[in-house]
Amino acid sequence: MNRRSAIKALIGGAIALSSMAPFSVLANFMGKLKADDAINKITGGKHTTSAKLKLKSPKLAENGTQVPVTVDATALIGVQSIFLIVHENIKPVAMRVDFESSDAITFASFRVKMGKPTKVTAIAQTSAGFVTASSQTKVTKGGC
Amino acid sequence: MAKKIKARAKIKNGLIEVKYKVVHPMETGRRKDKSGQLVAEDYINFIKISKNGKDMFTLVPNSTASKDPYFFFKLKGIKGDAITLSWISNTGEKNSSTTKVK
Numbered sequence: 001m002n003r004r005s006a007i008k009a010l011i012g013g014a015i016a017l018s019s020m021a022p023f024s025v026l027a028n029f030m031g032k033l034k035a036d037d038a039i040n041k042i043t044g045g046k047h048t049t050s051a052k053l054k055l056k057s058p059k060l061a062e063n064g065t066q067v068p069v070t071v072d073a074t075a076l077i078g079v080q081s082i083f084l085i086v087h088e089n090i091k092p093v094a095m096r097v098d099f100e101s102s103d104a105i106t107f108a109s110f111r112v113k114m115g116k117p118t119k120v121t122a123i124a125q126t127s128a129g130f131v132t133a134s135s136q137t138k139v140t141k142g143g144c
Numbered sequence: 145m146a147k148k149i150k151a152r153a154k155i156k157n158g159l160i161e162v163k164y165k166v167v168h169p170m171e172t173g174r175r176k177d178k179s180g181q182l183v184a185e186d187y188i189n190f191i192k193i194s195k196n197g198k199d200m201f202t203l204v205p206n207s208t209a210s211k212d213p214y215f216f217f218k219l220k221g222i223k224g225d226a227i228t229l230s231w232i233s234n235t236g237e238k239n240s241s242t243t244k245v246k
Contacts (some may be wrong), residue, residue, distance in 0.1 A: 014209075030206055033183060065211060066211070067210070068214075070216075089208050090174075091172075091206050091208050092205060094208045094209055095204070095209055096203065097201060097203050097204075098202040098203075099198065099201060100199040100201065100202055101198060101219075101222040103195065103198075103219050103221060104160075104201055104217070104219050104220075105159060105217070105219055105220070107214065107218050108165060108201075108215070108216070108217060109218065110205075110210075110213060110214060111213065112208055112210055138218035
């Protein structure tokens with residue numbers, strides 16, 4: 001093995017490790033826990049609120065099984081991941097989205113279940129730290 | 145059970161807009177069936193979206209993502225790019241589908 005292939009192997013190993021890492025971390029906060037604990041586990045307790053992170057969730061959701069949520073982090077720089085936390089759910093962390101390429105626009109829209117009226121928080125992991133945005137959604141018919 | 149992936153990828157305002165509907169029950173493990181038995185947990189817990197074989201988005205949904213999860217993403221690209229979505233569920237089931245950008 002020459003020097004070049006040794007470096008390649010090293011880098012390859014590092015990439016494999018880093019792509020595996022989220023799973024071990026995820027197991028910690030994807031389960032049943034309190035929303036604030038989940039947020040602290042994701043951010044390490046350090047986060048700021050910003051109007052640049054836009055979270056769109058309906059004020060009133062009639063059907064709690066299909067609540068459309070949109071997170072728009074295009075105004076932020078260096079966004080790596082987005083987390084969505086539904087505070088009143090037994091498993092508060094509903095979704096994690098990682099942006100793997102510069103071609104991927106830091107925007108995501110998807111649907112989640114909500115058990116009852118709840119606060120919804122989006123967390124964006126940027127190169128400069130964690131940014132959060134919250135909104136409130138009322139649910140008339142729970143879906144959890 | 146047929147677990148289809150419905151996909152639509154179109155160029156709009158210079159960006160590819162991808163819409164996905166993955167047909168999947170997304171059982172939380174808390175719902176009871178007609179006979180009162182709990183339905184076992186069965187949900188997608190890993191999704192990868194790639195363009196021309198290059199990773200773009202990695203999604204980790206929890207069981208609280210909706211039934212038949214629906215996703216809407218935007219990415220840079222051109223007409224004819226191949227967008228692939230593949231998912232794995234907590235039971236180990238897998239599926240994937242590729243669409244051409246129109």
